[in-house]
Amino acid sequence: MIGLDQLSFKAVLFIAYQKSGKTYEQIANESNIPLSAIKKYFNxxxxxxxxxxxIITLSKVLNTTLLVDWFVAHVKVEQNHNLLPHLITKELTDVINEMMKxxxxxxxxxxxxxxxxxEVKEAKEILDKLEKALINGEFK
Structure with a gap:
């Protein structure tokens, strides 16, 4: 099986689009991103x-974490723990924003x-990575 780290961003973007079952027009309407830009993104x-x-907006509209997962696969968060605080902040902010709405x-x-x-599950995944890094003495 091919991992996300072996795919191009365009390929992952197209997979997310196909899995959503939405048209370019639906994506443009739901995301408030111009249709011309949507067509370029998926071309x-x-x-x-x-x-x-x-990317964040498209992830929400396409109801997927594939795009973020692709970045994580390429950054290799497991080996670069300096990014964990930023990811944790983003995920917890998403939870708080959704709760307020x-x-x-x-x-x-x-x-x-x-x-x-x-949103809570996504935040928990990142927190679990931080916990593992702390337990294993990998977080510096």
Whole structure:
């Protein structure tokens, strides 16, 4: 099986697109990213890549962690623990932001709870990596 570290970002982006089942138009509408940019992002013949904030937005719209997972695979977080605090901050901020949005109306719907569980799991994965690094004396 080919790992994410062996694929190009464009390939992973296209896999995420295919798995979503969404059209370019749906992605553009849901992400507020211009359709022309969406078409360039997913065109294998274009050397045009989404900027970091668009990668986060696309991950949410495509309902995937593949894009972030690709970066983690290439950075090899297990060997470069200096990135863990930044990833932890990002994940915990995502949890807090989702919680604040969900509680705006004073109740948690099933969809909001599911979204929060997803965010908490993502944060927990990063925290587990930090815990492992600390236990093994790998975090400096």
């Amino acid at each position: 294998p013949n274009e050397e045009y890549h989404p900027r970091p904030d668009h 969900a509680l705006e109306d004073g109740e948690l719907t099933l969809f909001e709870r599911q979204k929060l569980v997803k």
